[in-house]
Amino acid sequence: EKGTYPHFMLKEVDEQPFVIRKIIQEYQDEDDRIKLDPEVREAMKECDRIYIIAAGTSYHAGLVGKQFLEKISGIPTEVHVASEFSYNMPLLSEKPLFVFISQSGETADSRSVLVQTKKLGHPALTLTNVPGSTLSREADYTLHLHAGPEIAVASTKAYTAQIAVLAILAVDTARAKGIELEFDPMQELGIAANAMEALTDQKEELENLTREYLSTTRNCFFIGRSIDHYVGVEGALKLKEISYIQAEGFAGGELKHGTIALIEEGTPVIALATQESVSPSIRGNVQEVEARGANTLTISMKGIEEEGDEFAIPKVHDLLTPLATVIPLQLIAYYAALHRDCDVDKPRNLAKSVTVE
Numbered sequence: 113e114k115g116t117y118p119h120f121m122l123k124e125v126d127e128q129p130f131v132i133r134k135i136i137q138e139y140q141d142e143d144d145r146i147k148l149d150p151e152v153r154e155a156m157k158e159c160d161r162i163y164i165i166a167a168g169t170s171y172h173a174g175l176v177g178k179q180f181l182e183k184i185s186g187i188p189t190e191v192h193v194a195s196e197f198s199y200n201m202p203l204l205s206e207k208p209l210f211v212f213i214s215q216s217g218e219t220a221d222s223r224s225v226l227v228q229t230k231k232l233g234h235p236a237l238t239l240t241n242v243p244g245s246t247l248s249r250e251a252d253y254t255l256h257l258h259a260g261p262e263i264a265v266a267s268t269k270a271y272t273a274q275i276a277v278l279a280i281l282a283v284d285t286a287r288a289k290g291i292e293l294e295f296d297p298m299q300e301l302g303i304a305a306n307a308m309e310a311l312t313d314q315k316e317e318l319e320n321l322t323r324e325y326l327s328t329t330r331n332c333f334f335i336g337r338s339i340d341h342y343v344g345v346e347g348a349l350k351l352k353e354i355s356y357i358q359a360e361g362f363a364g365g366e367l368k369h370g371t372i373a374l375i376e377e378g379t380p381v382i383a384l385a386t387q388e389s390v391s392p393s394i395r396g397n398v399q400e401v402e403a404r405g406a407n408t409l410t411i412s413m414k415g416i417e418e419e420g421d422e423f424a425i426p427k428v429h430d431l432l433t434p435l436a437t438v439i440p441l442q443l444i445a446y447y448a449a450l451h452r453d454c455d456v457d458k459p460r461n462l463a464k465s466v467t468v469e
């Protein structure tokens with residue numbers, strides 16, 4: 113039930129901080145240690161490469177997950193769009209572990225990869241919001257997302273839940289492998305949850321920004337570097353899916369290789385600048401598009417924000433910024449759809465779970 117909310121999507125956006133807190137609770141034991149199926153831990157420790165398989169928003173969560181698995185656990189990780197994998201299978205390593213990410217657990221494209229990789233005898237782990245689902249039943253192991261039912265077609269809380277569970281999995285694996293970490297993941301996730309809650313309280317500001325930047329536009333670009341790039345592609349998907357504004361997310365450095373040709377007077381460009389290490393470069397890209405007339409909206413992070421930034425998320429751990437950055441992007445998409453009288457929860461031509469290949 114959506115209660116007092118006008119749309120499920122808005123309710124689900126607001127639920128996100130609580131979902132993250134629930135995940136912290138579910139994945140922690142009485143002694144504050146990570147609670148995880150020992151078989152999953154073993155499979156993670158044993159594999160020499162991870163192949164993440166997913167579609168849409170879950171694929172975007174996978175792109176963020178790759179950063180965790182490589183940077184925190186030191187496991188080479190590939191992320192594949194499920195529908196491409198079957199006929200374009202990469203060369204597999206000796207001991208691959210397949211990780212399926214799926215809110216519904218019913219996505220046919222992902223399932224067909226699971227059938228294929230099982231035939232080859234490779235182990236599979238599914239991260240899903242629906243433990244009894246096909247992808248969960250057919251994989252060797254399951255990790256539950258604990259996001260609660262997600263009704264709106266546009267995925268929001270499943271995305272942040274997937275990122276949180278992937279972060280916990282990466283940290284657990286690192287510890288199992290004896291890698292020393294400089295941060296407490298549960299504490300950092302708690303900080304991120306608080307940041308998310310603060311962001312869901314900034315609806316009015318975000319609605320105003322949406323009105324200012326997107327009210328009449330036909331297109332919109334999202335730029336970012338490093339992990340911000342992956343959040344940008346998710347922001348673009350959200351926007352196009354529910355508001356029908358043509359949106360594209362890409363790496364800031366790619367601008368000069370083509371896309372900048374599309375920038376004209378008034379083109380909205382949403383720039384994500386939450387990563388200190390690439391801040392000067394992305395800000396350089398903002399200047400480049402502004403010089404061609406773009407209407408830029410920069411979303412940065414407290415502590416590294418600069419004068420003139422339109423919006424800043426609260427400070428969170430560098431690797432966990434997607435949890436926070438995605439919230440203004442979800443809300444911008446929501447208000448853009450609302451202002452255009454679109455059917456927010458049930459966008460045209462789309463189904464909640466895609467059970468055909």
Ligand code: M6R
Pocket residue numbers: 167168169170171213214215216217218219222265266267268349350353464465466
């Ligand atoms: O249930 P799944 O996570 O496997 O679904 C994958 C995609 O179909 C899904 O994320 C889709 O892209 C959403 N509508 C995006 O908001």
